[in-house]
Amino acid sequence: MPYFKGKDKGKNFPYIKMFNLAAVDKFFLRYSGQEMLKADIKEAKSIWPGTISLIDHLLACKMDYIIEGVHLLPNFVKEYKDNKNVKIVFLTKIDEKKIYQGLLRNKNNGDWIRDNTKDNKVVTMAAKSLYVYGKFFLKETGKYGLKCFKTEDNFLDKIQKASDYLRN
Template sequence: MLFLVSGTSRAGKTIIAKKIAAQKGISYFSTDWLVMGFTNGIPEYGIHHLLFPDEIAERSWSFLKAMFESMIWSDVDYIIEGEAMLPELIIELLKKHPDKLKICFVGYTDVDLDEKMKNVKDYSDGETDWLHDKPDAYILDHIKNMIAHSKKIKKSCKKHTLKYFDTSKNFTDTIEDAVAYLLA
């Protein structure tokens, strides 16, 4: 079974992935690592960390789709999380392999900006966190962009009948709901 968790930056994807990895005893992979591999290893492919998430997803989809299909064929259990998947892209794979994929998306469409800013700072992983040294205005702009992206994802999930979890309110409970959904 492949567990796929996608959505916006700072919505809880990694937390969900780590919880499932621990409960299922399986490994997880972040598509962020893949994007940084393209950014630093093969920049000529035009996939890099400065693109908006939907651009990264569209440019990397053929690669990810082939990787997912290979993993499905190999019958491995894995959790993959990151922004580089969109509902309108993943739906084709789900229709082809409905019993081999569990998918959800997370975002925040109605978050309090000041509270989200505080949470980004409070829950930073220190120097390994790419936002750790950014000024408040940069972080605030990022949050606003992710709210807009969350709204697009939520709309696409509804259109394609995929599960969307909004972490705007009750973050911890919503994360637990997403984990329970994927493990059901």
């Protein structure tokens, strides 16, 4: 995986300049969901060569492993779709109102967004951003024939279905 230093780091990893956990409110007020997604896609492209190496190493070692994260884009992981030793599943939410309500319920529950925001206007902006991501992943998984579970309704049931899919 290439190592980026100096000015290249900011170019390939825009979140370095965009995000500060001590200022989550400012982050959601300053950047739209589209801007955040664009930054994540740029970072995903930067780390994908290293991710391929990790996946291929785990396959060669015959190790069961779960790799998760926003940087695992459907158009990248599709190359493993027909590998019998790899299962790919995406979890997403696309109902903005339900995303918002879920964020409100997650206060003091280990949720990095809710535990670091101070007012509901920011929670609304966060929900809008998550909606943008959800629509992107739903569209992209459909385009590449990858399994995607929408989890805003019957969350535990959907997690169980995703787990069953991964085990079969």
